[in-house]
Amino acid sequence: MRAVYGLYPNGDSAQQAVNRLRAAGLADREITVISAQPMEDCEFGEMDKASWMWWIACAGGLTGMSIAFGLSWVTAHSWPMNVGGLPTFAWWPNLIVIFELTMLGSILATVGTLIVSALLPRKGQTLYDPEVTDGQILVGVEDPAEGSIPGLQATLGAPPGARVKTI
Amino acid sequence: MQPTAVPSNDGSDIALLPGQVSGVFTTARPTFGAAVDDFLNRRPVYEQPLEFPHNIHVGKEIACEVCHEGVDKGPKAGIPGLRTCMICHEAIATDRPRIQQITAMRDKGLDLAWQRVYGFSNDDHVRFNHAPHIRNKVECATCHGNVGEQTIAQRNVEHTMGFCVNCHNERKASIDCLTCHF
Amino acid sequence: MTQPSGSKINDDLLRPLFHTSWRFFLLVAVFGGIVALGLSTWMWQARNGYGITGIKWPVYWGFYITSFVFWIGISHAGTLISAILRLVNAGWRRPVTRCAEAITGFALMIGATFPIIHLGRPWLAFWLAPYPSDRLIWPNFRSPLVWDFFAINTYLTGSLLFLFLPIIPDFAVVRDKSTGLRRKIYGALAMGWRGTPKQWHRLETAMQIMAVAIIPVAVSVHTIVSFDFSMAPVPTWNTTIFGPYFVAGAIFSGIAGLLIAMALLRKFLRLEEYLLPLHFDNLGKLLLVMALLWGYFVFNERLVTYYGNEPAHMAVFWRTQSGTFAPLYWTMVTCNFVLPLILLGIRRFRTITGCVIASIGIVIGMWLERFLIIVPALGHKYLPYSFGIYRPTPPEIIIASATFGAMCLLYVLFAKTVPIISMWELKAADHLPAKHPHSTAKEQRLGDSHA
């Protein structure tokens, strides 16, 4: 993999680098930003995009709910036991299990979504520098177009404190 | 008080007769290995005192209940003793060495120590009764397989609860737990 | 006081991971020995039968169920508190959340073993799970114990994930700072974490969703634990107040447990710059509120029983109030109400030491509370002929005590392998959106009370 990236000591210069890259015509998804903490004071993109996670959580909850409903329904009807004169399929007690599995479903769906969509290393997304851990912010371009490297180096080197690396 | 092995209902001290299967691992098992064997349905090979040819007897159109005579009367079908054998073999096939062998045993007052092949262990808590099953025309082979084609009776039908319950469901027999478990 | 930031956070919080002192091995040996003793006692119990405990007719639940309720209660420290603090975005939560969530996870694991320990045939515990079998019989969904099974499993899964998710970026830090096998293990745990805005954003959204989901689960778990009692027609058990009463008690004991853990961590891992007196003060105030709430519930429960004046209920009532169990009862009231009121209500006493003393009192008091709910009622149930008393035997005491050792062991191991304070959350406080001009980054991070 080839990449050009700069390491920046603070959010302001990283922001500058991102802005310059944008001005140079790169789309947000072509710009890689890596930091050791969420940078809520900066505009790196992806700010309000993930609201669909809530919908997936709801869908997971609905799945859990139907599983729980199915379980209690099948149990009650495959072997209808009389216990203490309670109805065979009793809503009140079953609601408890249904609630728990609903919540479990939504939790698992959320975590699953997170792992699949944002974690798990993927091909072509491997740009990383361990210096990020010590507070450096990485801004770079993965697999830049042929011939654009010198231009990118200049763009990335412009903000104060920048150290440009090419691999 | 030191816990001891569960005495079986018929008076012997062994919790599990050879070949008896139990659905669960309990502290009733003497050793961990026994528990594992039991869990994996591994049964000891039973040594019968005599190679009894079921196939020959059934082939002569002798009904099962001629020898297992308790089967339509009560809980136990019964494993016949020498006396039952000698009812016929006093006269039939007396020239065979094996028949002469059992005749000699009878004369000495001995009996055959048959090993049970089927049966429930104590912790299955099953009170099985043959009589109502025979009365309701359940074939012996339904639960005991093709014993009629075997020489030494082999256990080749697993008496799990699902096995019993499916049949009870099909025949609209009671599936109340207290039908069998008490 | 200057606030640590950046690489100093890394240095301070990764120190326990990379430097092992003899104290770690000593602690592991001591607590591991206690746990091994507890486990072997349990094996002995399983081998010999339940008779080696003090359980008897008619008091069929004793130390084990008491410990079960107690540990499930302690587990409410973490997830609930950290979820609430996350949702209201309280800045001072940042150093506290992880040690709280860890308490939840471990207390739940310990608590969840007790129903199995207490079973007459523990090897059949899996029958509580609905799994396909030829018998076609599944668990009775109308039994509170099955609700327990589902609730505790949901809560355990949820809270372990809630603990794990925010550790992922910190695993990445350890990965970057280490070499060899450790790098591989932490690299696998970090699951390809790099720290892109997308990852950060998804992680924080996921944490928000988890927080929203875990709060009702936490409330339901202890309500359901209370159902174990209130569903049965046993004098003083069969009451509607048990749900909220147990939840309040759980949070109460949970915060107390958290305060004790925080004080120990601060001392042992030298986290004086992170776990500030402010945190103890804030949690101490919360604890005071919970003490008052606990008092309110106890007053309610007692008053209603007293005025109901039902003979069977009154027998149990007087048994705790002035009979056999009175010494324990009044110890409980002192530990849970009087002591916290003095130590936490008077500002001068609400120091770290004061908070810890009050917390220890509360942990003892809450254990007694559960004992006093379970045992006197069971021993005094309707027919005078069958009244009975319960005394624990050494095996029960060993097993119940060993769980405290298990908690310490798990916590020591956890603090050894994972940064006990969320590093990225501390760092993130420097990069909050500038839309709150009245709160500086420092206040956001640690809620600086010295300002």
Added chain:
Amino acid sequence: MARWGMAADLDRCNGCGACVVACHSENNISTVGDEQASRGRAKHWIRVERYWEGDFPDVRLKFRPVMCQQCDNAPCEPVCPTYASHHTEDGLNAQVYNRCIGTRYCANACPYNARFFDFFNPSWDKPLQLQLNPDVSLREVGVMEKCTFCVQRIRGAQLQARTEDRALRDGEIQPACVQGCAAKALVFGDLEDPESHVSRLARSPRGSKLLEDVGTQPAVTYLARATQV
């Protein structure tokens, strides 16, 4: 379908304890020895409770045999996580040992304390194992047990009646305690048959249920003169 019930005439009961002994021998209830009994591990599916009334010297002794009341709304049943405790079609409060995992929740929920736990594997000194009843299973360590109304006798009689193709006769089924009661204080039968001895007794103005206000709807009626509790 029948509804099995019992009536206990407290005016006839003289507290001899024959029912307890009969029950022990019929149902293979293991005795636990003096040491364990003193620690509260004794099992008696039926017990004779003794109560004293009045002040000395004007003291009267009252007996009340208490067994599982086979409640219609049995509190022990819904709390069991594995259906070990449930209700059969003929109104028996069943305890299935196989399914029991030993939570002991049923025993806590039972207002009569009529349920017993096997703390150890049972044992019988030789040759006492020879007197075990083959119609009743032996309970091993870790399960709950309780009075079954001698279900083995009920099932046996039902089977016998079906073999002979006739209906069950009133009084044909006698649980061990009923059979053993010399004073004829205990009567067993079908409560759904209005003519049976037990349902006539259950309708008696002397009759009452134990802990009726708990709402368990027991199948056992206690008969006593109005002066008695």
